[in-house]
Structure formats: structure tokens, C-alpha cells
Amino acid sequence: MECHLKYFFALHLLIALFSSPIKANDYRLPKNIILNSQAVSLDLDPSKASFSGETTFDLSAHIPTDVISYHSKHLVIESVELTHNAHSVSLPIEKPNTFDIVHHKLDEMISGQAKLHIKFKGEFSNQARGVFVQKSDTEAPYIFSQFQPMQARRVFPSFNEPDKKTVFQFTLTIPSDLNALHNSKILSTKVESDKKVIRFEKTTKIPTDVLAIAVGVFDKKRLAGTRYNTTLFSPKGLIYAYHEEIPTLINNTITYLSDYLAQPFPYDKLDFFIAPFESSAAMENVGLIALSPKEIPELGASDDDMCNFRKLIAHEIAHMWFGNDITMQWYDDYWMNESFSEFFAAHIIQHYYPTQAQCTYTPQSVSLEDDNDKQRAVRHQVRSATEQDGTGQLVYSKGFSVLAMIEQSMGEDTFKNLIRKYVDNTKGSVTSLATFEHFLPKTLKNIPASFLNHSSYPLVTMYREGDQLYVKQKNYFEKDKLWSIPLTLKLYDTGKLTYKNVLLNTESMSLDGVSPTTQVFIDTQGVGYFRYMDKTNNAKFPLNLLSDSEKLSYMENNEALASSAYIDYISYVDTLILTLNNLPTDSIESSKALNSFINSFIEFIPTHLKPSYTRYLLSQLPADIDWKTVFNKRNGGDWLEFYGVYLKSETAIKFAKNILKEGNIMDSLHRVSILRVVAAHSSDIEYRKLVKMFSKGGIKFKEDLLDSLGTTEKASQITAFYELLLSDLATEFTIDYRFQFPALNAKNRAFVAHYITENKARILSRIPKEGSQWFVYNFMTACSSAESKLIESTFESWKNIDGLPQKLNVVLSGINECIVNSKVKVSSIVNRVNTKI
Numbered sequence: 001m002e003c004h005l006k007y008f009f010a011l012h013l014l015i016a017l018f019s020s021p022i023k024a025n026d027y028r029l030p031k032n033i034i035l036n037s038q039a040v041s042l043d044l045d046p047s048k049a050s051f052s053g054e055t056t057f058d059l060s061a062h063i064p065t066d067v068i069s070y071h072s073k074h075l076v077i078e079s080v081e082l083t084h085n086a087h088s089v090s091l092p093i094e095k096p097n098t099f100d101i102v103h104h105k106l107d108e109m110i111s112g113q114a115k116l117h118i119k120f121k122g123e124f125s126n127q128a129r130g131v132f133v134q135k136s137d138t139e140a141p142y143i144f145s146q147f148q149p150m151q152a153r154r155v156f157p158s159f160n161e162p163d164k165k166t167v168f169q170f171t172l173t174i175p176s177d178l179n180a181l182h183n184s185k186i187l188s189t190k191v192e193s194d195k196k197v198i199r200f201e202k203t204t205k206i207p208t209d210v211l212a213i214a215v216g217v218f219d220k221k222r223l224a225g226t227r228y229n230t231t232l233f234s235p236k237g238l239i240y241a242y243h244e245e246i247p248t249l250i251n252n253t254i255t256y257l258s259d260y261l262a263q264p265f266p267y268d269k270l271d272f273f274i275a276p277f278e279s280s281a282a283m284e285n286v287g288l289i290a291l292s293p294k295e296i297p298e299l300g301a302s303d304d305d306m307c308n309f310r311k312l313i314a315h316e317i318a319h320m321w322f323g324n325d326i327t328m329q330w331y332d333d334y335w336m337n338e339s340f341s342e343f344f345a346a347h348i349i350q351h352y353y354p355t356q357a358q359c360t361y362t363p364q365s366v367s368l369e370d371d372n373d374k375q376r377a378v379r380h381q382v383r384s385a386t387e388q389d390g391t392g393q394l395v396y397s398k399g400f401s402v403l404a405m406i407e408q409s410m411g412e413d414t415f416k417n418l419i420r421k422y423v424d425n426t427k428g429s430v431t432s433l434a435t436f437e438h439f440l441p442k443t444l445k446n447i448p449a450s451f452l453n454h455s456s457y458p459l460v461t462m463y464r465e466g467d468q469l470y471v472k473q474k475n476y477f478e479k480d481k482l483w484s485i486p487l488t489l490k491l492y493d494t495g496k497l498t499y500k501n502v503l504l505n506t507e508s509m510s511l512d513g514v515s516p517t518t519q520v521f522i523d524t525q526g527v528g529y530f531r532y533m534d535k536t537n538n539a540k541f542p543l544n545l546l547s548d549s550e551k552l553s554y555m556e557n558n559e560a561l562a563s564s565a566y567i568d569y570i571s572y573v574d575t576l577i578l579t580l581n582n583l584p585t586d587s588i589e590s591s592k593a594l595n596s597f598i599n600s601f602i603e604f605i606p607t608h609l610k611p612s613y614t615r616y617l618l619s620q621l622p623a624d625i626d627w628k629t630v631f632n633k634r635n636g637g638d639w640l641e642f643y644g645v646y647l648k649s650e651t652a653i654k655f656a657k658n659i660l661k662e663g664n665i666m667d668s669l670h671r672v673s674i675l676r677v678v679a680a681h682s683s684d685i686e687y688r689k690l691v692k693m694f695s696k697g698g699i700k701f702k703e704d705l706l707d708s709l710g711t712t713e714k715a716s717q718i719t720a721f722y723e724l725l726l727s728d729l730a731t732e733f734t735i736d737y738r739f740q741f742p743a744l745n746a747k748n749r750a751f752v753a754h755y756i757t758e759n760k761a762r763i764l765s766r767i768p769k770e771g772s773q774w775f776v777y778n779f780m781t782a783c784s785s786a787e788s789k790l791i792e793s794t795f796e797s798w799k800n801i802d803g804l805p806q807k808l809n810v811v812l813s814g815i816n817e818c819i820v821n822s823k824v825k826v827s828s829i830v831n832r833v834n835t836k837i
Helices: 246-261 303-318 331-352 364-370 394-410 412-426 433-438 447-452 548-563 569-582 588-603 607-620 627-631 636-646 650-661 671-680 684-695 699-706 715-726 736-743 746-758 760-766 772-779 785-794 804-836
Strands: 033-043 050-071 076-084 087-091 101-123 130-134 142-146 167-175 179-182 186-192 195-200 213-216 218-222 231-235 271-274 280-283 288-291 458-465 468-475 485-493 496-504 508-510 519-521 531-535
Touching: 087 101, 167 179, 167 213, 179 195, 246 303, 246 331, 246 412, 280 303, 288 303, 303 331, 331 394, 331 433, 364 394, 364 548, 394 412, 394 447, 394 485, 394 496, 412 433, 433 447, 447 485, 458 485, 468 496, 531 548, 548 569, 548 588, 548 804, 569 588, 569 607, 569 804, 588 636, 607 804, 627 636, 627 650, 636 650, 636 671, 650 671, 671 684, 671 699, 684 699, 684 715, 715 736, 715 746, 715 760, 736 746, 736 772, 746 760, 746 772, 746 785, 772 785, 772 804, 785 804
Parallel strands: 033 167, 231 271, 271 288, 458 531
Antiparallel strands: 033 050, 050 101, 076 087, 076 101, 130 142, 142 213, 167 195, 179 213, 186 195, 218 231, 280 288, 458 468, 468 508, 485 496, 485 519
16 A cells, blocks of 8 residues: 655654553464455445445354454444354354454354354445545445445454455446446446446455455456556546556566566556545556555656655556555554565666656655654564554565665575566465565675664765774664665775675674775765764765765765754755755755755744844855746746745745736646645635635635645634644545645644634544544644644643554654754854845
8 A cells, every 4th residue: 555645744654562462362363264365246336324234254164163263343243154064053242342253152163164154234434444435526336345444343253354365256246327447347347226236256366354255337448568457446426637657667567576576466467446436656456556546646747756656556556466466464564565666666767767756766765764762663463454554664665675775785686586586485385574584695684674774774884994994874863773785885986986895784894805094985876874974084975976866875875964962053044055055956856955954943943032043044055046937947846846945035925926826726847846836825815715625616726726725824714724634525525634734834833723623523433533643743843842742742632542652652753853853953043144244
């Protein structure tokens, strides 16, 4: 599953470990019964609030047992019948335990073959989990499903665990004027009066999480020339921006992975269902990938947008191998689904689009922002959907970086052979970290566990003592930890460029055979999951010898060191100013510099210092900008947003308002940036006009508007924005993370806290129950003692929500850390500002 919310900062989505031990059989199904196959029949009608069904489990008890167990959540079980040795018996209805497991105690032991037949009823969800009915003004109502994580149990009694992969056969009874989609092809269709009964072919062995059901009236677009005759299905009436590159992306991904893995595509069907569904960009259902229309770029999309779209398609198709065919044994290894898919998606983009692969550079940087001693490790105990749901960017890019570091250490060809052996041995089965480690060379076996079983990351430092270079590690934060870090060092000495691989698995080690005057770049290709410092006092590594990904790594690393007060902040600011004054406006370095400046305004510059900090930046940065020229650059939106929203440049504001006035906003390049600048400097009348535009645009424009209106500083306008989020107009959209946008401005946080307090019930009624625990993260950029107290009091009455107290502690700890670091940074800025202005 690809969660692709466009946050200003990465949403922190990990929680603390539960301290009380739980017996395995409390939250896991017993191991003594095998599910050979399951037949599921459902009666589904989008005009109704509930559905009914029946299912038959084909079981094998390889060890005699007197207990039959399965998952059920919010289902009304009407009857349960067990057939064993040609004898059938009705079992009493039992309630599920805390972990949704129903246990039936039998009067006699059974062994060998058995069948369990259950009739049940359920209700459609009002959110994107289980099966839900989607309604809007433009599309006819339709039913769709979201079974990840642990949501199939809401729809039918099931062995809803990833290692219980089995063969499914679905039969759907639906209104005769509707159609149905599923993972497999249609086997038969029979119309009976006002009903239609559709029987689908059996699936291959797959986990419940990637099952899919859709019922409604659908448009379809067959993609000629695709390897598996891919069809794009969508609810009738949905308007989306089809991109002509989709067939090529599908074929390229299948070709690359089939060749790389030496394994064919695992299935005989590859269709897409395009429809808006809450927070996810896509979902890797076998044979019917779900894709949000907001992720499909429009004509003239930027290189960045195209890179992210290509990577998303490649990621979801890669899941057919990693996650669907080769499935995690349990949710503690969810990273194996996502990180492997993300790793190969990046490879595919770099292979086919080498000059437009910027979204694949340093993907771990977002994870490094999320990861610290207070967070939960990527591999952690999971007992419920709440604990697995929303595990965040870490499961995508921390594991990705581990794979990239191992590949770099081994060499691409050797790594490819390793992956081929791993895939050949695990295809069609389940996997775990231990399984993967089995295929690693002995020297590298400890690398994955050292990063994935522990939170936070190391700071790697190069230093010199006499005539010897050394490298050492320590935790970037507080607790003493030790990692096994594969380092590929880029060395420049007397005009010669070489590389050296070392494994740093102790606190420090000497770099034998390296001249003490060598210029060293520590993070070759920017793949390292660490921060780094060079304290050798040797000459700086020549920047012209760095690749684009290495330059980006270098800048991101310096930003992190400056933000954590490891290096002087204003000296770092000077390097950003130098970048914007001397490099091309559309360079990768310029884009990073602009985003770093924006982050400084959001994350720690106090309100009273912003005017003088702004004047200092304006006195040093380009003043006379030709906006018509700059705006058309790849990163023109970043320039406009920085100057318009944060530096409050009159020319930037006037330029943005003129585009809106001319009526070109719907088709405008960098539309979000224009809307943010205008929203930040609107009169109440202008702001109301912006809000009214929401009812006129298509889905992508509405998404952009919801991501823009929160930049205002006026209380009346913030209220209007939040009221739009909570209105019926926004029911199709994810709203919970969008409450953060006004709170990114320190000036607004007290008002935002007040609004949340006054409207708690309305907010909780509109966001997913499992997601309510994360709502406190909307204040993740707070950075003062007063704000810490404000947030604590605001969420005092929310502490009965499962998981929220832990997340509140993470936020408060982050604020305290920010307070300490910001004192040093602010002092650095004040000294320079007082001198210069």
C-alpha cells in the first residue's frame, strides 16, 4: 500500500511498545489447522446499509484439536456448521475476543479434513475499510473494499493473517443493473429477476489483505498493447486525467522485474480500479490495483510529479512479487512488503528515466526526520490493526535504505544473484527477516536487524589522529546503541577518484590504507541511513565530483546538522544563500535550498524574529525576480511560495493574484503554490471566493485547494477552512492531516487548539477511528514551552483514545528537543541579524 499524503512535514506514525506480555494464542490463530481454500458468497447492494453472506472453509487439522478458530469483526454470525467425517453439527454462536478471534470449543477432537460453513450479516463501513459505499455528486454510488490491514474480517469470517494464504472463490449477488470486479476473472454470470449472480474464478494462494471487491456501474478503458490486456475501471461519471504513459509504465515494470528476478509475473490479470478513497494513493490488490485519480498527473505535469507517478505505478506492480506472491509471515515484517517494492520501483525509474529520477534520490531523508529514540522500531510487536495501521514512511524507506546499502556494499551483480536466489526460494510462500538474512553473506547478516529492530539512527564521523584516518559512530540522539553500518566511501587523493567499502560495527575503526590527507565523501550515492560529519580538517571533497543524489544528500545532511545544532545555523544559512545566488534557479540544489528556508519558518523561527530574519534574507537573496521566467521553471512553484508566503514579497503576491484574476488557475502550472500565496494574503472577500471555487473544480483541483487554504493567518479564514473540511463537500477527502496547515504557523496555534477543543465531537465523527490517535501530530512543529502546555491541555480529554497518549508523549518530547536546539539556532541568527541590520 502506498500512503502518499502531501504533508509539509512527514507525519510521524509509530507508537511505543506495549509493556504487558501477551500469549501468542491471544492475538494469533492456532497453528494446528490449515486453511486449504475458502468459498465466499456475498449479497451486496450499494443502496442498502448492510449486506449478507455465507462462507465455507475447507480445513485440515494436521494435529488433533477440539477448538476451531477464525476472525470476525462487527459481523452478526447467524449460524455455524462443522462437517467432519461426513457428520455435521451446529456450533453455538461465540463472541470474538479482543483481537477479533472467535473460538469454538468442540465436544470431540477432530483431525484430518473438515469443513466449516458460516452464515452472517454485516454493515457497510462509512470509511475506507472493509467494504464501503462511496457516494458523490458526480459518480453513481458504488461499493469498494479496503482489506489492508486486517480488515477482511469485517466482511466475512476469515483466517485474516498474512501467513494463512489460501485459494479463494468469490460469488457476488448484486442488483441486476450493476457490475462487479474482483481479483480474478469472471467465470459465470446469471441474471435472476432483479438480481445478478457473478461467480469468479478461483484465485491463486493469496493473503486476505490483497483481496478486492467492487460493485457498481463502471466505465472502462482497455490499454492496448499491455502484457496482460490491462483495463482501467472507474465509477461511471468519474472524470480523471488519463495519462498516455500508463501502458508503457506497466510493460516496463513487468519487463524489468521479470528479467531482474528471473521470475515471471505471478498472476494472469493486471487491472486497475481508479477511484478516490481516503488517505491512500494506491493499494496493491492482486489483479485489481486501486489507484486514486489525484495521483495521475495532468498534461504538462512537472518532472517531479511525473517521477512520483511513475514510481507509484512501479511500486504497486512490484507488490505482485513482494507482498502478494512473497508475503510477510506476520505484520512485524510489513517493511518487507513495502521496502522491497519501493527499492525496485526506484531501480525501474532510474533505469528507464535516468534524467528524471529525482524523486528516487535520498528517499530515507523523510524517515530520518521521523526516526528517533522515542519512536517505535520498524519491526515491532503487532497484535491489532491499530498497531499496524499507518506505520508511516519508515516501512517504505528505512528498509529501502538498508537494501540499498547492502547492494552498494556487495556490488549490483552479486546483489542481483542474491535476490534471485531469495525470490526463487520464497516464491508463492511467506517470508521474514530471518529468511532474508539466511541469504546474506556472513559479514552482512547483522545489518538489517541493527537498523530495523531499533529506532533512531547513527551519526558517523570521520576524524584524523596523527597520520591515521578513523571513522566512528554514535547514536544521533541520546541512548547508547550500536549499528552494523556498511559504508561505501568516495575517496579523492592527488587527482584520483577511488572507492572503499568498510563495515563499521564497532564504536570506531581505523581506515587502513587510506592516506591521512585524502578528501572523503561518506555517503556515496546518498543511500546511507545515517547522518555524517567530516572532522578531518582535510580539504572539502570537490562538489563537482558528486552526483545529483550525493549533492542532495550533502545538503540534507547539513540541514539536519544545523537543525540539531551540530553546526552553526547562520553559517548553514549562508551556504543556502550562496546556492540561490550562484546556481541555476531550477537546479536540484536550489530546490533543496528553497525548501530548507521554508522549513526554517515552519519549524523554529519565533514569531518576533520573523520580520528581522526576513529582512536579512531579502537583503542577501535575489531581489529583482522575473516571475514569468522563474515561474515556468521546474521548481518555479517553490520560488513563488517561498517569496510570496514567507518573505511576503509584493511582486510575488501580485504575480500570484494576477494569475488567479486572469482565470487561468485551473490549468496553471504550480497551482498549489499560487493558491497558497493568494490564501496567505487574501482579504475576507477574496478568501470566500477561494472557498467557493471548491465546488467548481475537479477532484485534483479540490485536493490542491484543500492543501492551500490553510496558509492564512486570519482567525475568520482559518475557521472557514476548517468548516469546509468538516462540511459535506469534503466527505470524499482525507481531512485529518489537513488540520495541520494553519498550525504550521506559530501565530495560529493557539487559535487552532481552541477550534479543535470546541469542535472535538465533529472532528472525531469525521476521521477514521483508528486514525484519531494520530491527530495530535498536527502540532508536531510546535517549539515553545507555552505551546507544549497548550497542546497537552488541548488533548487531555482525548487520552481515552487508544494510542493517543503515546503519540502525545512523542509530540511533547519533540517540542522539548526543539526548544533546546532552537535556542542555539536563534542565538546564531540574532547575532548575525543584529550585526547586519
